[in-house]
Amino acid sequence: MSINLQTPIDYLKGVGPSRADLLRKELGVFTCQDLINLFPNRYIDRTQFYTINQLQRNSSDVQIIGKITAIKEVGQQRGKRLVATFTDATGTMELVWFKGQKWIKDSIKLNIPYVVFGKCNWFAGKFNMAHPDMELQSDHERNFTQGMQPIYPSTEKLSSRGLSNRAIIKMIQQLFLEVKKEELYETLSPTIIKQLKLVSKQEAVINIHFPKTQVDLAKAQFRLKFEELFFIQLQLILKNLIHKSKIKGFPFAKVDNYFNTFFKQHLPFELTNAQKRVVKEIRHDLGSNAQMNRLLQGDVGSGKTIVALLSILIALDNGFQACLMAPTEILATQHYSGLVELCKPLNINIKLLTGSTKTSGRKLIHQELENGELQILIGTHALLEDKVKFKNLGLAIIDEQHRFGVAQRSKLWKKNTSPPHILVMTATPIPRTLAMSVYGDLDISVIDELPPGRKSIKTVHRYDKNRLQVFKFIKDEVSKGRQIYVVYPLIQESETLDYKDLMDGYESITRDFPQPKYQISIVHGQMKPADKEFEMQRFVKGETQIMVATTVIEVGVNVPNASVMIIESAERFGLSQLHQLRGRVGRGAEQSYCILMTGHKLSDDSKTRLNTMVQTNDGFKIAEVDLKLRGPGDIMGTQQSGVLNLKIADIIKDKDILEHARYHAKHVLKNDPSLTNASNNNILNTYRALAKFKNIWNYIS
Ligand code: ADP
Ligand code: MG
Numbered sequence: 001m002s003i004n005l006q007t008p009i010d011y012l013k014g015v016g017p018s019r020a021d022l023l024r025k026e027l028g029v030f031t032c033q034d035l036i037n038l039f040p041n042r043y044i045d046r047t048q049f050y051t052i053n054q055l056q057r058n059s060s061d062v063q064i065i066g067k068i069t070a071i072k073e074v075g076q077q078r079g080k081r082l083v084a085t086f087t088d089a090t091g092t093m094e095l096v097w098f099k100g101q102k103w104i105k106d107s108i109k110l111n112i113p114y115v116v117f118g119k120c121n122w123f124a125g126k127f128n129m130a131h132p133d134m135e136l137q138s139d140h141e142r143n144f145t146q147g148m149q150p151i152y153p154s155t156e157k158l159s160s161r162g163l164s165n166r167a168i169i170k171m172i173q174q175l176f177l178e179v180k181k182e183e184l185y186e187t188l189s190p191t192i193i194k195q196l197k198l199v200s201k202q203e204a205v206i207n208i209h210f211p212k213t214q215v216d217l218a219k220a221q222f223r224l225k226f227e228e229l230f231f232i233q234l235q236l237i238l239k240n241l242i243h244k245s246k247i248k249g250f251p252f253a254k255v256d257n258y259f260n261t262f263f264k265q266h267l268p269f270e271l272t273n274a275q276k277r278v279v280k281e282i283r284h285d286l287g288s289n290a291q292m293n294r295l296l297q298g299d300v301g302s303g304k305t306i307v308a309l310l311s312i313l314i315a316l317d318n319g320f321q322a323c324l325m326a327p328t329e330i331l332a333t334q335h336y337s338g339l340v341e342l343c344k345p346l347n348i349n350i351k352l353l354t355g356s357t358k359t360s361g362r363k364l365i366h367q368e369l370e371n372g373e374l375q376i377l378i379g380t381h382a383l384l385e386d387k388v389k390f391k392n393l394g395l396a397i398i399d400e401q402h403r404f405g406v407a408q409r410s411k412l413w414k415k416n417t418s419p420p421h422i423l424v425m426t427a428t429p430i431p432r433t434l435a436m437s438v439y440g441d442l443d444i445s446v447i448d449e450l451p452p453g454r455k456s457i458k459t460v461h462r463y464d465k466n467r468l469q470v471f472k473f474i475k476d477e478v479s480k481g482r483q484i485y486v487v488y489p490l491i492q493e494s495e496t497l498d499y500k501d502l503m504d505g506y507e508s509i510t511r512d513f514p515q516p517k518y519q520i521s522i523v524h525g526q527m528k529p530a531d532k533e534f535e536m537q538r539f540v541k542g543e544t545q546i547m548v549a550t551t552v553i554e555v556g557v558n559v560p561n562a563s564v565m566i567i568e569s570a571e572r573f574g575l576s577q578l579h580q581l582r583g584r585v586g587r588g589a590e591q592s593y594c595i596l597m598t599g600h601k602l603s604d605d606s607k608t609r610l611n612t613m614v615q616t617n618d619g620f621k622i623a624e625v626d627l628k629l630r631g632p633g634d635i636m637g638t639q640q641s642g643v644l645n646l647k648i649a650d651i652i653k654d655k656d657i658l659e660h661a662r663y664h665a666k667h668v669l670k671n672d673p674s675l676t677n678a679s680n681n682n683i684l685n686t687y688r689a690l691a692k693f694k695n696i697w698n699y700i701s
Contacts, residue, residue, distance in 0.1 A: 003178040005033040013174050022163050026155045032175055036184075038168070039208055039224075039648055040150035046117065047147055047213055052091035057122045064088060065137055067111050073101065084108065086116065086129075093120070094128040113137040147212035172209050187227060187686040189679055192664055198223045208648075222657065225649040229661035231690060232437065234683070237665055240293075240443075241673060248418055249291030250394050255283070256317035258346055259310065266345050267306075274449035275303055281445045282311050282423065286395070292421035297429050298447030299619035300583025301454070304425045305335070307447070308397050309342055311423055316348065316375055320394025320420075323377040325384075325412075327400050329354045329529055330536055334558055335399065336378040343376075353379035353388070356529050384411045392416065397423045427583065428576045429619040431627050433651045433658050448620070456617050457586040459594040461570070461610045470595055471512050474564060478518065478545045482563040482590065487581055489572045490525060490550035498550070499526065505568060506548045519544040523552055551577065560588035570596035570613075571606040575626040578613050605629055628652055 003011060008031055010020040023029040029038055050062045066088035074083055082101040086093050095116065097104050116132040152168045184202045192198070199207070204223040211217035271279070278296060285292035298304045312322040324339075326332040336352040343350055351365050351374055365388075368374035372391035377383065396412040413419035424442070435444055462470055474484050486509065488502040506522055513520065521535040521544040532552070539547045540559055547562070551573075565585045570578065578596070586592040596610055612625045632651055651658055668680060675684040 003032060003175070005031065005036070005179060005183050007032050009035060012171060012178070014171055018161075019163060019167075022158060022161055026158050026163075027153065032179060035172060035175055036179075036205060036209075037647065038152060038172075041153050042151045043148040043211070043217065044117075044151060045214070046149050052086075052088050052093050052127065054090075055093070055120050055127050059120060061117060061119050063115060063117045064093075065113055065115055067113055068095070068108055069111060071105060071108060071110070073105075083128075086114075092126075094126055095132050095134075096128050096130045098130070109136070115140040147210065148214065148217055150209055176206065176209075186682050188230070189668070189681075189683055191679060192230075192668075196226065196660065196664075198226065201227075221648065225654050225657050226661055228646060228649045229651075229654070229658050230665055231686065233658075233662045233665035234669070234687060235690070236437075237662075237669055238687075241669065243293070244290040247291045248289060249286075249421055250318070250320060250418065251289050252286040252314050252318040252320070252394065252421075254317060255314055258316045258348070259313040262313055262342075262346060263310070266342070268342070269451065271306070272303065272447070272449045272451055274298075274447040275307055278307055278445040278447055279310050281443075282307070283314065285443070286311070286314055286421055291419050292423065293442050294423050294445055295435070295442045296423055296425045296445045296447070297435070298425070298427065299429060299450070300427045300580065301450060301587060302427075302447040303451055304399075304427070304447065305338060306342075308399070308423065308425065309339060311395060311397065312376055313346075315395040315421075318394065320392050321369070321372070321375055321377070321390050322395040322397070323379070323383055323390075323393060323412075323415075324397045324399065325379060325381065327380070328552070329356065329380055330533070330552070331399065332378055332380045333533070338558075339376065339378065348376060349374050350376040350378065353377055353382050355380060355382055357382070381408065384408060388415075390415055393420045395421045395423065397425065399425045400427060427580065427619075429623045431620065431623045433655045434627060434632055436658060436662055437632070437651050453589075454586065455589075455591050457565075457582055457592045457594050459582065459596065459614050459617075461596045461598065461614055464597060464599055467597070470566065470597070473593075473595075474513075474546070474566070477564050477593075478513075481561070483539065483542065483544075483559060483561050484546045484564045484566065485562055485581075485584055486546060486548045486566045486568065488548070488550055488568045499524070501569070502548070502550060509546065509548060513546060518546060520546045520548060523547065523549040525550060525552055551581070558587055559584070561590075563588065563590045563592040565592075565594045566597060567594070568597050569599075570610065571598045571602055573609075575609045575612060575622055575629065578609065579619055579622050582613070582617075 008020070009015055009023055009029055010017060012032060012035070015023070023035070027038060029035050044061065046063050048063060050064050052064060052066065055062065055064075064086075066086045068084045069087055071082065071084040073080060075081055080101070082097040082104055084095040086095050113136070114134050115137050116129060116134040118129045118132040120127045120129050150165075150169060152165055154165065158164075181202055184205050186193075186201045188198065188201075193200070198204075199219045201223075204220040204227075207216045207220035208224060211220060278298075282292070282294065282296075285294060296304060296307065298307075308324060312324070315322040324335055326335055332352065332354055336350070340350055349368065351361075351368070353362065353365050357365070365374060365377065369377065369388065369390050377388075377390075382388070393416045396415070398409065398412070409422065409424070412422065477484060486505065488498065488505055490498045490502070502522075502524060506520070510520055519538075521539045523532050523535050527535070535544075535547075538544045539562075542561060562585050565582055567573065567578065567581055573581070582594040585594065594613070596613060598606070598610065602610070608625065608629060612622055616622060649657060668675070668683065671677075672680050675687065
């Protein structure tokens with residue numbers, strides 16, 4: 001029977017039913033194609049040969065050519081071993097076996113050149129190699145063990161059931177003997193291959209398994225990584241293009257009274273250049289015929305709110321309603337009061353809807369939404385409820401995206417006959433590479449500039465034993481009229497313990513900062529919303545000087561007079577969370593501080609996180625470090641992990657290749673959006689087939 005790539009693995013010579021079963025269960029290898037796509041994890045460099053007189057004590061694995069001149073059994077019982085004298089032109093050493101002696105003794109051929117490979121030990125004045133990896137030199141030249149030797153992924157079960165690395169190598173060798181080379185057809189266009197000097201698909205696939213040199217390997221890896229990233233980018237960009245051409249948005253043709261009056265007369269400050277640029281990008285989207293799907297990234301305090309308001313005013317100018325959704329009640333409330341203040345001179349109907357909105361208020365909101373009197377609705381995910389029906393929703397803004405899922409975004413889409421424009425705002429900067437991979441289907445705007453005159457926050461790391469000094473510092477700041485946050489971790493798995501920490505901390509603070517001189521607020525998740533709100537408001541109004549809290553205050557809260565953020569057990573927070581918390585201070589004119597408190601014992605990762613916080617205030621830099629520490633899957637959650645489930649590329653390490661891939665994918669689609677040019681034939685065929693498969697590598701190659 002002839003073999004092709006779709007042939008089940010059982011039919012490959014040397015793979016019986018039990019091995020096929022193991023391959024399927026342990027490695028997910030079902031077909032010959034899957035086996036070809038089982039890429040090695042690493043390689044052992046067998047391009048170098050040593051002579052016996054070159055051996056060094058404590059050297060790593062070495063490869064030597066020589067002959068076995070004698071073989072004998074030595075020792076008694078448990079100490080029994082087989083020792084062979086191995087010589088080359090420069091000297092003599094020993095090969096030793098403690099197990100399988102009979103089989104070795106029978107199969108070894110004397111005075112014929114062998115290639116042996118392994119670690120050399122120095123013992124009793126001689127080098128020896130125990131259980132060497134060995135083969136006849138004549139076989140070695142035929143086998144793929146010369147050059148770089150692939151090491152395949154393995155599992156405990158595989159090795160215990162005798163499916164060794166060597167066995168996998170043999171199977172893949174067999175596969176390359178049986179499968180026609182033409183089946184490994186080219187997937188990229190001649191232009192791209194030429195421009196990037198890529199090796200052919202065939203060459204890449206063979207060399208990823210059996211490279212003869214480091215250079216061959218590097219070329220194969222580059223080609224396959226590029227290909228993987230290229231087709232992901234192509235899919236994302238095409239999805240975006242198709243979306244734009246298919247889904248009609250509401251064109252906001254004009255910019256009228258609301259916008260102009262506000263912009264000319266009531267703008268409380270001059271926009272930063274970054275804000276101006278972003279407003280322009282959004283205006284352009286809203287004015288076009290397509291539905292906007294834009295992600296607005298801007299570090300904490302970069303001024304996203306005003307951008308949101310200006311976008312809302314454009315919607316209102318065109319007779320549409322707008323809504324703004326925030327992840328927590330506190331945040332929604334804050335947005336509400338901020339926007340009410342800004343909109344005062346414009347006479348706009350704006351209301352707040354959260355879980356704690358009373359029934360009567362709720363009814364009024366529902367009514368005014370449906371008859372169109374209500375122009376702006378601010379709220380929490382209460383906005384997503386089916387009962388919330390708009391007369392004419394034109395723009396939906398989501399603040400702090402990472403708390404909302406894709407499913408919620410799509411609920412907003414359904415709030416009008418045609419989906420409203422969507423603006424997603426996030427204060428957790430996403431590294432460019434990650435944004436490109438995960439949000440390739442969203443357009444991205446970035447506010448990369450803070451409003452002028454901000455003093456950058458000073459961050460320090462202090463150990464628990466320095467607490468007295470820290471308390472003294474708090475007292476000094478309070479005496480200057482400032483306010484302080486003290487934040488405790490609250491992690492679901494250990495909620496009771498964390499809660500105890502918080503209460504203990506609160507008690508110790510009330511002891512060190514006695515009433516009536518000091519007033520202290522406390523806010524945590526186990527409080528009723530109304531109590532939380534009450535405590536929060538006391539702090540906002542300046543009635544309390546110290547706010548003891550869990551991370552409920554993480555996002556959005558704005559108290560410009562608060563100048564110190566103390567984070568307890570800071571080693572237990574993730575980087576982006578630390579950065580978010582720090583963003584609660586530094587909002588006023590005064591110098592602000594962030595103090596990271598920890599115990600003495602810190603893991604390397606914790607140290608990196610703390611040092612990063614101390615060294616930089618730049619959210620994008622912090623996001624890069626975070627990505628390196630946690631990996632993309634962890635950052636984005638499982639929703640998008642499909643996109644990130646890469647087989648060979650790594651969006652952190654292969655950032656440059658990703659940039660190339662995106663550039664070329666864009667370029668190809670710009671010149672040939674439907675991929676119908678003959679020169680893009682390979683790409684089109686691959687893309688089409690890809691659409692049928694979940695896993696890209698089932699198809700590419
Ligand atoms: P974030 O991006 O974190 O949501 P905000 O929109 O809350 O930031 O803005 C943070 C603070 O900066 C607010 O007090 C806001 O009034 C102020 N602000 C925003 N843009 C500017 C600007 N261009 N000039 C001066 N202050 C600004
Ligand atoms: Mg904000």
